[in-house]
Amino acid sequence: MATVLTTRQDDRERALSTAVARIAEHWKLTNEELGLILGISHPSASRLRAGKLQLEARSKSFEAGQYLLRLFRSLDALMGSDDQASRSWLRTPNLDLERAPVELLSTFTGLSRVCDYVDAFRARV
Structure with missing residues (x-):
């Protein structure tokens, strides 16, 4: 049983790590x-x-990687899978957030705030 749990955990770690690396590539994060x-x-x-x-x-x-994946999926749905539009949105100052969203992602509170903002915006659509 422990082997099965370890394998599942390894799979989750590998899947999330790969997804985060791809998000960084799509959004051109340094x-x-x-x-x-x-x-x-x-x-x-x-x-x-x-x-x-x-x-x-x-x-x-x-x-934090899970939140980043959540943000990616929400923003991707909102932007119609347009990576350029998502990159632009992340780097453009936002009046509601009081700065460019990418600037908020460096803290867990900011990452959560941006996720909640995008989710709330999607709910209006």
């Missing part, structure tokens, strides 16, 4: 930005993108 979002060093962010590092389940980085 290693510095990705590291700040996940709470890891810039070199660790580089290793994550290269597939040489996985986010560990039950870590704050894993939790």
Whole structure:
């Protein structure tokens, strides 16, 4: 039974790590930005993108990665899968958020706030 749980956990870690690396690529996040979002060093962010590092389940980085995936999926749906539109939205100052959303992603509170904002906006559509 423990082997099955470990395998599932490994699969979750691998899947989320791969998804986060792809999000960083789609949104053209620098290693510095990705590291700040996940709470890891810039070199660790580089290793994550290269597939040489996985986010560990039950870590704050894993939790931040889950929020980043949630934000990506919500924003992707809102923008009709237009990566350029999503990148533009992330980097453009937002009056409601009082700054560019990407600037808020470096704290867990900010990441959660941006996720909630996009989810609330989607609910109106």
